[in-house]
Amino acid sequence: MKRTLWIAISLVLAAIIYLSFVRPHQMVSPGNLIPAHAALEGDCFACHAPLRGASAERCMTCHAVADIGLRTTKGVKIVRPKARPAFHQALIEPDCMACHSDHPRPKLTKARAIAFDHALLKADARARCQSCHSAPLDDLHRGQALPCATCHQPAGWKPATFVHDRYFRLDGDHNASCATCHAGGNYRRYTCYGCHEHQPAQILAKHREEGIGNIDNCVRCHRSADAEAGEGEDDEGGDD
16 A cells, blocks of 8 residues: 555656646746746746756846846847936846846735845945935935945945934033034034024133134034043134
């Protein structure tokens, strides 16, 4: 009985393997191909190696990495407004399946788009965010010359890793709300006169005693609330 069972199982497996090669589309296809690859509908081995799945090498028989985003597979130059930038040339290595699936995903996961992993890009490309992304047009970002990586990281774009201490340490009496120093949500400008203790006439009088006449840029000399330590003092902070 046991021998008969093993023979039956073997025959079934042999039939499945045979049909997978003879009728692969009907046996193992996860669905129709995307319209751009409809011509390959019945040719599974154009993309798949037997028992190994799809491979980037087979993709590149039609899609030359140097041309992706620049020319079609027929060599015609791609010219269209607002085209996505060509970035495949900056990948560490070709890994098409990391982002692309030419078959529709199962209904339960169809809404989950494949997220692009910036770790696939070479280091210099990861540092050039603006080559693919448009900068926000709010007051904080407008006109910023700093690299995006100063505050953001591709692995987690939000929240930003902006470190206020690089400009002014929010300690002691200066641990105030953003609006106290940055009026109207304009983070490119600041004022020290949002606090009742810092009024222009009083501050100017105090600084003139030290021979300082320019008080327009407080953080040039003051980088924290610790005035006694003189942290961040600049020799250029004298009379102008």
